[in-house]
Amino acid sequence: MTAPSLADSDPEVAGLVEAERLRQARTISLVASENFASRAVREAAGSVLTNKYAQGYPGARHYPDCGAVDAVEEAARTRARSLFRADHANVQPSSGALANVAVYQALLRPGESVLAMDPAVGGHETHGDPHHASGKYHRFSFYGVDASGRINLAEVRRRARAVRPRMIIAGGCLYPRSTPVGEFVGIAREAGSLLMVDMAHFAGFVAAGLHENPCPVADVVTSTTHKTLRGPRGGLILCRSAHAAAVDAGVFPGTHGGPLMHIVAAKAVAFAEAATSVFCAYQERVIANARALCEALASRGLPSVTGGTDTHMVVVDLRTRGVRGDTVEAALSRAGILSNACPVPGDPKPKDGTSGLRLGTPSVTTRGMGAEQMRRLASFVASVVEAPGDGALLERLRGEVQELAEAFPPPD
Ligand SMILES: Cc1ncc(COP(=O)(O)O)c(C=O)c1O
Structure with missing residues (x-):
């Protein structure tokens, strides 16, 4: 006997899902952070992998019988590393926000200073908003944009020299221009700061070779997987080998429990899609x-x-x-x-x-x-x-x- 469908077992939720499908089909989203994931990505995200607990990492789980999900996570990590030319990838963060929190947990002590883009001109809430954990547990100062709206690199440099922050963050949610990664690398080196690039918005262009790739030059790079990258809703951390163990510990046990293995599988699918010439076009x-x-x-x-x-x-x-x-x-x-x-x-x-x-x-x-x-x-x-x-x-x-x-x- 086949199990009842969603429509049979829960017509209310099935009706709401259908209403949302129709809304998406009948309206036009010019929301910069939204996209349509492929059928393959959605199939993986809706798969039986949602049933599996897999706290830990491949080969070192806290649950038995993780052979298949270990292989899924290995595939996702390998594909992410190859797509972004990164030493190390952690594919478990459940969202972009939690990827950032995991990095702070990994690389900062409470009270350490961070220099990031001013939220008033496009810095993300997770880059030091006083209502977010980042703003509560670390000392953030901010840089802005110049009169034309471009990142004010002179101000970034001035503040970095003055504050000598433990970390500088590049990337935000309201910047229509390429992020000047190379300039940030120089400023961070001079100030003795770690450089984190949050490429949540422009990850798709990095994957396609249309934006400077921060992975080989920044200490750590965070991203969402669902915006330009067109994968499932989720987060991603890429980093240098030197930070790999700290970043993994920052995700689990630092900030996450059991990973969403169905979403990890969907990320693997999306990374493979993003490696194609069709995606670049x-x-x-x-x-x-x-x-x-x-x-x-x-x-x-x-x-x-x-x-x-x-x-x-x-x-x-x-x-x-x-x-x-x-x-x-x-x-x-x-x-x-x-x-x-x-x-x-x-x-x-x-x-x-x-x-x-x-x-x-x-x-x-x-x-x-x-x-x-x-x-x-x-x-x-x-x-x-x-x-x-x-x-x-x-x-x-x-x-x-x-x-x-x-x-x-x-x-x-
Ligand atoms: C730059 C940036 N970082 C992080 C995030 C957080 O991502 P999520 O909504 O998946 O938590 C966003 C989302 O808008 C973002 O634009």
Whole structure:
């Protein structure tokens, strides 16, 4: 007798899953951190590996009969090392946030100092936000961006010389340009600091050879696996051999228990996918689409921070338009386009609403959209910026957005 399906055993949850599938198919996500994982990745993530406890590491588990999951984790580690040219990979972190926490646990003592990007201009919460464990247990100071929105390397150098932090962090969640890895390496060396690069947003480009690879030159590199990398939701740590034992201990027992072996398997699948020429061509299109979107927005009077993009991300500066980012995000959402309100450098209103809008092209590119569709999306965004309160406009756009979405369905 076959077991009952999800729909038979739990119609409520099955109905919600179906509602989410339909939502994804009928709307367009310009959220820079979202993507569509392949069927193979989702199959591994939904596999019987979820049943297996495997606390520990391959060959040294705290549970019996781990032969198959040992081989899965070995495959994931080997593929990650080869993809990113790293000495060592830990594929167990359950998320990008926990990958970062595990690194702090591994390489920092409580109270040690860290220099990271200011959260007000795009540093991630796990890089020293006072509400996050990192900000509670370590002494963070911050660097920002210059008037054009580029990382202010002179300020990074000045602060590094003054503070001599134990660790410097490069990488954030709101930076549309390539991260100047080489410059950070020089600054960290001069200050005697460890360098951690959080490549959560640009890992896909590193895998495709389209962004400087931090792995051979940084002490430790963290990432998510679900953004540009297009794998399952999860985290990843890559590091030099010298830090391997500390990093592994920082993950388990430092911050994690039993690894999610079904997700580790899905990461292995995603790393193999990312090593293909098809994936490299995909990443080239992600960047080309972001540039097309950026140019089309500029032609509609919507400039972006730094005046362009090298990545999947466009940060629209709304300051001259008299409209808040959160207002535009909500109106776009009513029209079926998903985005994120965000601050812009020098934002005059970070408290009562932000002045920027973060857009990204990973998921529309996975759907097969190209420059023509980017121009269309830019025109939708521009119309909404002009009249975010116009209910009839948003209703009409919702129909057009759904038509466009259905012409480019997500992968099966
Ligand atoms: C730079 C950066 N680091 C870490 C994270 C955290 O990843 P997760 O949401 O998987 O915890 C994010 C997520 O947005 C991020 O942008």
